[in-house]
Amino acid sequence: MNPIQHIINIQSFSRGEINRILDRAAQLEPITHSGVSDILAGKILVTLFCEPSTRTRLSFDVAMKRLGGDVIDFGPTEESAVAKGENLADTISVMGGYADAIVLRHPKEGAARMASEFSSVPVINAGDGAGQHPTQTLLDLYTIRKESKLNNVKIAIVGDLKYGRTVYSLTHALSMYNAEIYLVSPDQLRMPDSLKRDLTDKGAKITETRDLDDVIGVVDVLYITRIQKERFPDLGEYQAVAGSYKITEETLKDAKDNLIIMHPLPRVGEIDPGVDKSRHAVYFKQSFYGVPVRMAILSMVMG
Numbered sequence: 001m002n003p004i005q006h007i008i009n010i011q012s013f014s015r016g017e018i019n020r021i022l023d024r025a026a027q028l029e030p031i032t033h034s035g036v037s038d039i040l041a042g043k044i045l046v047t048l049f050c051e052p053s054t055r056t057r058l059s060f061d062v063a064m065k066r067l068g069g070d071v072i073d074f075g076p077t078e079e080s081a082v083a084k085g086e087n088l089a090d091t092i093s094v095m096g097g098y099a100d101a102i103v104l105r106h107p108k109e110g111a112a113r114m115a116s117e118f119s120s121v122p123v124i125n126a127g128d129g130a131g132q133h134p135t136q137t138l139l140d141l142y143t144i145r146k147e148s149k150l151n152n153v154k155i156a157i158v159g160d161l162k163y164g165r166t167v168y169s170l171t172h173a174l175s176m177y178n179a180e181i182y183l184v185s186p187d188q189l190r191m192p193d194s195l196k197r198d199l200t201d202k203g204a205k206i207t208e209t210r211d212l213d214d215v216i217g218v219v220d221v222l223y224i225t226r227i228q229k230e231r232f233p234d235l236g237e238y239q240a241v242a243g244s245y246k247i248t249e250e251t252l253k254d255a256k257d258n259l260i261i262m263h264p265l266p267r268v269g270e271i272d273p274g275v276d277k278s279r280h281a282v283y284f285k286q287s288f289y290g291v292p293v294r295m296a297i298l299s300m301v302m303g
């Protein structure tokens with residue numbers, strides 16, 4: 001019997017495995033335009049979100065339905081037995097008896113790993129606190145491969161590099177593709193040294209700066225993130241860095257013609273809406289690519 005295939009972090013994938021998921025997503029993408037298939041007919045997915053979500057929750061829901069499967073959303077935890085004090089381990093043990101896979105978002109780093117230890121079905125990490133968001137990373141890689149180039153890409157990662165979980169997963173993955181990574185943040189939100197060491201140990205080429213103008217003319221991809229207000233221990237610390245970066249048409253005057261701008265969304269002021277119609281903006285396509293990539297992931301863990 002095969003071991004259960006949980007998806008907890010991006011480091012558990014080799015470059016070859018990532019490429020196979022991206023290839024599978026490309027095969028499945030036409031289904032997103034043409035109805036449904038029966039690849040996961042009879043299978044049931046539970047989505048359990050203990051933090052707010054629009055894209056991840058709904059794109060998993062759509063992906064499952066496009067593959068012919070069914071979805072039960074756990075709903076607000078305050079309307080479940082969690083409100084009576086049931087712990088995550090027991091909740092997961094029970095859900096494993098009802099469904100064929102569980103998608104979990106939780107405010108605590110490490111929650112998905114812990115859940116996987118109690119689950120009889122695959123657990124997919126949909127974001128664990130300031131930890132990881134591996135399925136976001138896979139759709140980010142799919143977007144970069146499709147809209148720019150993945151091997152040897154030059155990428156600026158801008159904004160909250162301390163609390164942003166998409167950044168942790170993405171930089172790990174990019175280090176497998178010989179990327180040149182420019183980390184752009186205020187001093188207070190720099191990537192922790194331990195993570196930078198991890199990346200350089202893997203051969204990643206990293207440059208740090210506070211000033212986006214230093215790198216805007218060099219990069220193929222500009223990946224900007226929201227400053228994660230909810231993870232700051234103190235509101236004053238957040239206010240000191242809020243609004244540090246805002247992409248406008250002026251910011252892009254020295255950009256390469258084929259620069260793409262990505263954002264995991266939601267945005268809260270990091271990109272001026274005037275940029276949305278520019279040839280550089282791919283962030284809404286990026287959120288759409290969440291559907292074929294999550295179809296590939298679901299078909300892999302349950303197919």
Ligand code: CP
Nearest residue numbers: 053054055056264265
């Ligand atoms: N990118 C992302 O995780 O968005 P949601 O919080 O809306 O799921």
